[in-house]
Amino acid sequence: MDWGKARFFWGEVAQNFTRNLTMALTAIGTVAVTIVVLGIFLFARSSFNVVMNAVVKQVDISVYLKNEATAVDIDAMMRKLRADPRIDGVRFVSKQEALEQMRRELRGQVNLSLINSNPLPNAFVVHTVEPTDVPVVATELESNPSVALVNYGSSTTEKLLRVRQVLSAIGLGIIVLLLFATALIVYNTIRLTVYARQHEISIMQLVGATNWTIRWPFVFEGVLTGLIGALIGVAVLWPAYRAFAPKLALNLPFLPLDLAAVPIGSLALELVAIGTVIGMLGSWLSVSRYLKSA
Amino acid sequence: MIVFEDVSLVYPNGVHALSDINLTVGRGEFLFLVGGTGQGKSSLLRCIYREVKPTTGDVTVADERLSAMKNGQVPLLRRKVGVVFQDFKLLRGKTVWENVAYALQVTGASSRDIVRRVPRALELVGIAHKSKVFPHELSGGEQQRTGIARALVNNPLILLCDEPTGNLDPETSAEIMALLARINSKGTTVMVATHNQASVDRMRRRVVRLVHGRIAHDEERGRYHIGLG
Numbered sequence: 398m399d400w401g402k403a404r405f406f407w408g409e410v411a412q413n414f415t416r417n418l419t420m421a422l423t424a425i426g427t428v429a430v431t432i433v434v435l436g437i438f439l440f441a442r443s444s445f446n447v448v449m450n451a452v453v454k455q456v457d458i459s460v461y462l463k464n465e466a467t468a469v470d471i472d473a474m475m476r477k478l479r480a481d482p483r484i485d486g487v488r489f490v491s492k493q494e495a496l497e498q499m500r501r502e503l504r505g506q507v508n509l510s511l512i513n514s515n516p517l518p519n520a521f522v523v524h525t526v527e528p529t530d531v532p533v534v535a536t537e538l539e540s541n542p543s544v545a546l547v548n549y550g551s552s553t554t555e556k557l558l559r560v561r562q563v564l565s566a567i568g569l570g571i572i573v574l575l576l577f578a579t580a581l582i583v584y585n586t587i588r589l590t591v592y593a594r595q596h597e598i599s600i601m602q603l604v605g606a607t608n609w610t611i612r613w614p615f616v617f618e619g620v621l622t623g624l625i626g627a628l629i630g631v632a633v634l635w636p637a638y639r640a641f642a643p644k645l646a647l648n649l650p651f652l653p654l655d656l657a658a659v660p661i662g663s664l665a666l667e668l669v670a671i672g673t674v675i676g677m678l679g680s681w682l683s684v685s686r687y688l689k690s691a
Numbered sequence: 692m693i694v695f696e697d698v699s700l701v702y703p704n705g706v707h708a709l710s711d712i713n714l715t716v717g718r719g720e721f722l723f724l725v726g727g728t729g730q731g732k733s734s735l736l737r738c739i740y741r742e743v744k745p746t747t748g749d750v751t752v753a754d755e756r757l758s759a760m761k762n763g764q765v766p767l768l769r770r771k772v773g774v775v776f777q778d779f780k781l782l783r784g785k786t787v788w789e790n791v792a793y794a795l796q797v798t799g800a801s802s803r804d805i806v807r808r809v810p811r812a813l814e815l816v817g818i819a820h821k822s823k824v825f826p827h828e829l830s831g832g833e834q835q836r837t838g839i840a841r842a843l844v845n846n847p848l849i850l851l852c853d854e855p856t857g858n859l860d861p862e863t864s865a866e867i868m869a870l871l872a873r874i875n876s877k878g879t880t881v882m883v884a885t886h887n888q889a890s891v892d893r894m895r896r897r898v899v900r901l902v903h904g905r906i907a908h909d910e911e912r913g914r915y916h917i918g919l920g
């Protein structure tokens with residue numbers, strides 16, 4: 398591309414933008430508004446995932462051992478559990494520790510002097526990396542000969558996992574719908590700007606412009622529209638997030654919402670990317686409608 | 692230069708625009724296309740710059756058969772065929788200079804070429820003094836001169852004019868027709884669809900009359916009323 402041609406291209410883009418300023422601003426505004434809505438939803442979904450993960454992560458497996466299990470058995474088992482890559486936490490709770498813990502918990506409620514033998518077993522408390530591994534690991538442990546009983550609140554955990562799965566799928570569905578709606582709205586707005594220039598496009602074709610010569614400035618304009626719109630959207634969301642997110646965490650103390658775990662930076666990048674791509678595709682499709690040859 | 696062979700054109704809405712057109716226009720010829728509104732003049736011209744494709748038959752332009760032409764080739768055809776319209780079809784947002792330069796820019800011409808050829812085209816049609824003016828600030832005649840300059844700047848082999856004087860007063864019309872004759876005298880093949888009886892009768896060029904999409908008369912050095920009794 399020589400200098401004159403580059404100047405022609407940028408001149409076309411700039412002219413389209415400034416001579417149709419109202420339309421350009423409408424399209425940018427539309428992108429910005431939809432990006433804000435999408436951004437709020439993406440943030441909500443992301444925070445929900447953080448909360449859900451934190452809840453599910455609290456699930457432990459309690460492994461109660463038979464009294465016959467010797468110190469050697471226990472040691473071997475401990476080593477085996479530590480070597481398992483699915484497991485990130487193993488704690489041994491001896492009979493004595495368990496008894497003391499029970500005494501602490503029951504103090505003042507029961508006459509503790511009545512307990513003169515220790516009925517409690519030795520136990521392991523096992524924590525898995527992935528909550529979904531809990532039932533699998535538990536079943537494996539049950540088949541160990543030294544193990545008397547395995548307890549992980551199976552029904553509660555499974556329900557929790559199931560709820561997380563369903564809500565996650567619903568969230569994804571809503572995101573897809575929202576993306577589709579966003580794309581449609583932006584496409585229609587850009588189509589209006591292209592429609593307003595139908596006349597110009599037909600003249601370009603008449604004087605022998607190739608479809609690409611006509612399309613490029615429009616597509617580039619779409620990219621700019623999407624990018625600027627998305628940046629405005631993010632610029633609105635960012636201070637709102639800074640102002641409200643800490644209050645949200647403060648007002649919902651019962652939820653383990655760790656804001657540091659919400660990937661806010663990559664969410665912002667995603668939004669900008671979505672806006673840009675939608676702007677580009679929107680113009681591309683719009684202008685292609687008017688480039689049909691005889 | 693332009694050959695129509697058994698061309699018929701039926702629009703998707705069922706209107707028979709052209710029927711059994713056989714017509715040969717030689718290099719450097721000047722031809723008037725006459726006939727009432729809706730008789731097929733514009734449709735015939737549109738076949739030449741391939742705005743429409745004939746339903747049957749074939750059109751050959753500058754040795755190229757348009758029926759065999761791919762859509763991607765159409766822009767190249769349009770650079771050999773300049774078109775001028777009744778409503779001028781100028782870009783409102785661009786000055787006279789920019790409108791004419793545009794036809795070169797879209798073909799990928801270098802800036803040096805553009806700076807050289809645009810003024811020449813503007814001089815030829817006599818609008819050079821208004822090159823920085825926008826179309827809405829021009830008179831109808833000046834707008835049409837700009838349209839002609841744009842059609843000519845690519846040095847086309849053929850210049851098609853669809854009612855070029857339809858929106859102009861008689862005096863301006865005569866000037867535009869004289870300009871077209873001058874362009875023709877430099878070797879460009881010119882076809883003019885028109886209702887401008889005075890010019891046709893004064894210039895005495897080849898006249899083709901269309902009636903209901905058929906060629907009713909074709910006469911060298913004809914008059915506007917050929918074939919009307």
